[in-house]
Amino acid sequence: xxxxxxxxxxxxxxxxxxxxxxxxxxxxxxxxxxxxxxxxxxxxxxxxxxxxxxxxxxxxxxxxxxxxxxxxxxxxxxxxxxxxxxxxxxxxxxxxxxxxxxxxxxxxxxxxxxxxxxxxxxxxxxxxxxxxxxxxxxxxxxxxxxxxxxxxxxxxxxxxxxxxxxxxxxxxxxxxxxxxxxxxxxxxxxxxxxxxxxxxxxxxxxxxxxxxxxxxxxxxxxxxxxxxxxxxxxxxxxxxxxxxxxxxxxxxxxxxxxxxxxxxxxxxxxxxxxxxxxxxxxxxxxxxxxxxxxxxxxxxxxxxxxxxxxxxxxxxxxxxxxxxxxxxxxxxxxxxxxxxxxxxxxxxxxxxxxxxxx
DNA sequence: CTAGGGTTAG
Numbered sequence: 349x350x351x352x353x354x355x356x357x358x359x360x361x362x363x364x365x366x367x368x369x370x371x372x373x374x375x376x377x378x379x380x381x382x383x384x385x386x387x388x389x390x391x392x393x394x395x396x397x398x399x400x401x402x403x404x405x406x407x408x409x410x411x412x413x414x415x416x417x418x419x420x421x422x423x424x425x426x427x428x429x430x431x432x433x434x435x436x437x438x439x440x441x442x443x444x445x446x447x448x449x450x451x452x453x454x455x456x457x458x459x460x461x462x463x464x465x466x467x468x469x470x471x472x473x474x475x476x477x478x479x480x481x482x483x484x485x486x487x488x489x490x491x492x493x494x495x496x497x498x499x500x501x502x503x504x505x506x507x508x509x510x511x512x513x514x515x516x517x518x519x520x521x522x523x524x525x526x527x528x529x530x531x532x533x534x535x536x537x538x539x540x541x542x543x544x545x546x547x548x549x550x551x552x553x554x555x556x557x558x559x560x561x562x563x564x565x566x567x568x569x570x571x572x573x574x575x576x577x578x579x580x581x582x583x584x585x586x587x588x589x590x591x592x593x594x595x596x597x598x599x600x601x602x603x604x605x606x607x608x609x610x611x612x613x614x615x616x617x618x619x620x621x622x623x624x625x626x627x628x629x630x631x632x633x634x635x636x637x638x639x640x641x642x643x644x645x646x647x648x649x650x651x652x653x654x655x656x657x658x659x660x661x662x663x664x665x666x667x668x669x670x671x672x673x674x675x676x677x678x679x680x681x682x683x684x685x686x687x688x689x690x691x692x693x694x695x696x697x698x699x700x701x702x703x704x705x706x
Numbered sequence: 707c708t709a710g711g712g713t714t715a716g
Binding site: 358359362363366369393394395397398400401404426427429430431432433434436437459460461462463464465467468494495496497498499500501502503525526527528529530531532533534560561562563564565566569596598601631 | 707708709710711712713714715716
């Protein structure tokens with residue numbers, strides 16, 4: 349690494365660690381951490397933040413926490429904020445909130461990053477009372493708040509049950525971005541306002557913002573919820589032809605769901621075949637299978653069930669689909685449950701690993 | 707002295 353004999357400075361370590369976190373390059377990050385320890389340099393706040401973020405990105409919350417614990421008493425606001433963010437990003441909502449509350453108690457400065465982590469954690473919990481508290485904190489503590497804070501705030505309100513508050517914040521914003529709109533579109537769809545979601549999509553384009561692949565997941569989801577077949581198909585077409593976005597499995601799943609619910613199984617099937625590079629996605633076939641069940645198409649349903657079985661025979665969800673016998677025509681809620689299981693979070697997880705232990 | 711931590715879907 350440094351054959352010249354010039355030893356790396358703290359600046360070097362923090363820069364390289366940030367690069368590793370950004371990529372992310374887990375193994376390299378561990379190597380650098382190891383070298384840092386060998387160098388005998390005491391890590392400063394910048395280095396600590398870089399390491400917390402790095403471990404956080406590879407899902408190793410424990411290691412991030414142990415780095416944090418080394419500087420816990422310095423009360424450096426950035427380290428605390430990085431740790432709150434790390435918890436929130438890894439689904440440790442409770443821990444994120446506890447740490448945020450401790451920051452408040454110790455009067456550690458609440459930065460945008462810290463509040464965004466807390467807002468995100470509250471969103472995960474769906475805790476309306478906590479949402480009220482945090483919204484008040486934002487008002488008092490984050491007056492120069494950036495778009496990250498606004499977006500996280502809107503998302504929190506929507507998921508904690510208040511579309512009105514989400515709207516209010518949205519309307520108060522001066523500068524919105526693509527995430528602001530994607531968040532609002534999802535919020536409206538979740539609250540059954542599919543037409544409003546479509547207007548929001550239009551407004552976004554009028555503002556000159558370019559929708560991304562997540563925006564289209566949001567909009568297709570809205571169409572699916574509202575049974576807006578025509579609008580959904582038009583949006584899909586818009587995405588591919590005008591914006592040149594290649595469909596992801598999520599887009600096709602939404603479309604299969606939309607067409608399938610409307611009883612257009614053949615169209616749904618054709619769409620899957622047009623995107624054959626995604627034909628190994630269990631989510632898509634799960635949606636198709638559910639649609640077949642809904643409309644009593646036994647033949648297509650069994651075909652979908654076989655596909656699911658071939659794709660991942662180990663998956664317990666697929667075993668249920670195959671074993672339960674599709675044609676038994678029992679309850680369709682079970683099929684829905686299976687579909688959720690299959691399309692849900694992956695069953696395979698990489699084990700957490702430390703940068704030190706290599 | 708330099709440098710960073712964050713929001714959207716499922």
